[in-house]
Amino acid sequence: MLMHCRLVLRCVICLCLVGFTAAKCHPEKCGSISVSYPFWINNSGCGYPGFEITCEKDKVTGMLAPFFYVNVGNYTDGKLKGNYKDGFLYPYKIMEIGYTGYLVIDSYYNYAWTCNNTFGTTYFHLPSDGSFTISNSNKFVVVGCNTSGTYSFGDLGEVRCVAICDPQTDRPYCRYGCCEINLPNNWRSIDFTGGGMFPIFNSTDKKYYNECGFSTIFDPSTFKILDNKSNIYWGDGSEVSYGLRLNWGIGLQNCSMAKATTKYSCSINGECIESPSGGGHVCSCLPGYEGNGYFNGTDCTDIDECSDKKSNMCVGEEGGGICLNSIGSYNCSCAKGYQGDGFRNGTRCMSTSSNRAVFPAIIGSVSSFVVLCLAASLVVWWLKRRHFKLEERRISSVSCGLVAKETPLQS
Numbered sequence: 367m368l369m370h371c372r373l374v375l376r377c378v379i380c381l382c383l384v385g386f387t388a389a390k391c392h393p394e395k396c397g398s399i400s401v402s403y404p405f406w407i408n409n410s411g412c413g414y415p416g417f418e419i420t421c422e423k424d425k426v427t428g429m430l431a432p433f434f435y436v437n438v439g440n441y442t443d444g445k446l447k448g449n450y451k452d453g454f455l456y457p458y459k460i461m462e463i464g465y466t467g468y469l470v471i472d473s474y475y476n477y478a479w480t481c482n483n484t485f486g487t488t489y490f491h492l493p494s495d496g497s498f499t500i501s502n503s504n505k506f507v508v509v510g511c512n513t514s515g516t517y518s519f520g521d522l523g524e525v526r527c528v529a530i531c532d533p534q535t536d537r538p539y540c541r542y543g544c545c546e547i548n549l550p551n552n553w554r555s556i557d558f559t560g561g562g563m564f565p566i567f568n569s570t571d572k573k574y575y576n577e578c579g580f581s582t583i584f585d586p587s588t589f590k591i592l593d594n595k596s597n598i599y600w601g602d603g604s605e606v607s608y609g610l611r612l613n614w615g616i617g618l619q620n621c622s623m624a625k626a627t628t629k630y631s632c633s634i635n636g637e638c639i640e641s642p643s644g645g646g647h648v649c650s651c652l653p654g655y656e657g658n659g660y661f662n663g664t665d666c667t668d669i670d671e672c673s674d675k676k677s678n679m680c681v682g683e684e685g686g687g688i689c690l691n692s693i694g695s696y697n698c699s700c701a702k703g704y705q706g707d708g709f710r711n712g713t714r715c716m717s718t719s720s721n722r723a724v725f726p727a728i729i730g731s732v733s734s735f736v737v738l739c740l741a742a743s744l745v746v747w748w749l750k751r752r753h754f755k756l757e758e759r760r761i762s763s764v765s766c767g768l769v770a771k772e773t774p775l776q777s
């Protein structure tokens with residue numbers, strides 16, 4: 367009977383485990399980047415709709431890298447440029463996946479560029495019903511001596527930014543011709559224009575004269591100069607890198623609304639955070655846990671704070687401290703013979719056994735006393751010896767003198 371029960375129990379546990387692991391979406395690797403829920407690469411059905419990314423060979427580096435496709439269009443004076451037309455899906459290289467609700471994509475090829483008083487237009491359209499939006503940490507930046515650019519959203523009007531040939535407008539990312547303005551938060555699409563050499567702004571400085579110019583959108587905090595040519599106009603050669611920051615959230619409901627429904631996507635040890643995209647929610651891990659906080663992800667696991675000195679506040683073993691890891695937390699205490707709370711920022715650990723504290727002190731004082739005595743007697747002995755030697759020498763020299771004086775008499 368007991369055997370039978372055990373067998374049944376084991377099977378139930380087995381089934382539970384199988385059911386449990388089957389729902390979990392495991393991280394996938396693309397190059398050096400780990401991709402986990404809600405993002406997914408190949409494992410269709412194990413990720414959130416709209417969060418699919420591709421793992422492709424990056425044409426610039428030749429290495430595998432994750433890419434995110436966005437609808438783009440690119441026109442020059444109303445005429446289609448290159449292969450892009452509105453509705454074309456362009457692969458943006460992913461620079462960083464933030465599981466708390468953001469995604470940074472490479473914005474280097476995301477520009478509107480023309481020359482000689484024309485306007486280039488670029489469309490950047492995220493799905494209007496999707497989970498992604500453009501963050502307001504990005505700026506609209508117009509680059510070039512005598513360059514003008516605008517951005518617009520549907521019929522809501524146009525915002526213009528004009529870059530004049532003035533070093534006072536310098537930014538880390540452009541010299542002699544730089545204009546930047548804020549973008550509103552969480553728009554899903556933007557159309558922007560840019561073009562160079564507008565005759566209204568006469569440039570006398572030939573060094574920076576350029577009939578071409580461009581505009582782009584990016585998060586200034588991601589801007590990096592990759593070579594040392596930082597003192598020249600951006601369009602003229604510095605190798606640079608910068609990204610566009612997108613916000614995202616799961617579903618359309620915030621934490622409290624989602625919690626009441628079956629659409630809630632955080633795991634038991636996960637914590638719900640309001641999405642920076644303004645709609646939906648994201649999941650992270652409770653304090654003391656690490657991992658993926660989504661129900662369909664791999665969940666959060668306990669952090670063993672004791673295995674790493676930097677993650678705990680316990681007095682080390684050498685100071686009589688004990689660190690005890692617990693699920694979601696840890697505790698400090700002191701070993702036998704010590705008193706205190708065991709916390710480095712608390713009462714630490716003090717030795718309680720009196721011998722231990724007093725004995726070394728006694729030994730210390732006794733030994734120093736002995737050393738002092740020895741040194742003193744050594745000095746006394748040496749002085750005495752010296753005195754004796756001097757006396758001896760004096761006697762011998764006197765006797766020598768006597769001898770010397772006596773010698774001639776003798777011979």
Ligand SMILES: *[C@@H]1O[C@H](CO)[C@@H](O)[C@H](O)[C@H]1NC(C)=O
Pocket residue numbers: 481482577578
């Ligand atoms: C701009 O116009 C000038 C003068 O007409 C011409 O020499 C130059 O090639 C043009 N530049 C471009 C990039 O079209």
Ligand SMILES: *[C@@H]1O[C@H](CO)[C@@H](O)[C@H](O)[C@H]1NC(C)=O
Pocket residue numbers: 389411413414629630631661662
């Ligand atoms: C989690 O996975 C289950 C089963 O595959 C699916 O029905 C559910 O919609 C998923 N939830 C989320 C938030 O993706």
Ligand SMILES: *[C@@H]1O[C@H](CO)[C@@H](O)[C@H](O)[C@H]1NC(C)=O
Pocket residue numbers: 697698699
């Ligand atoms: C930590 O350990 C101390 C001493 O053993 C105990 O008094 C205290 O309740 C513990 N704290 C927690 C949060 O477990």
Ligand SMILES: *[C@@H]1O[C@H](CO)[C@@H](O)[C@H](O)[C@H]1NC(C)=O
Pocket residue numbers: 679709711712
């Ligand atoms: C010491 O640090 C721990 C962990 O940061 C904290 O929980 C505790 O309250 C601190 N204790 C004191 C006395 O500040």
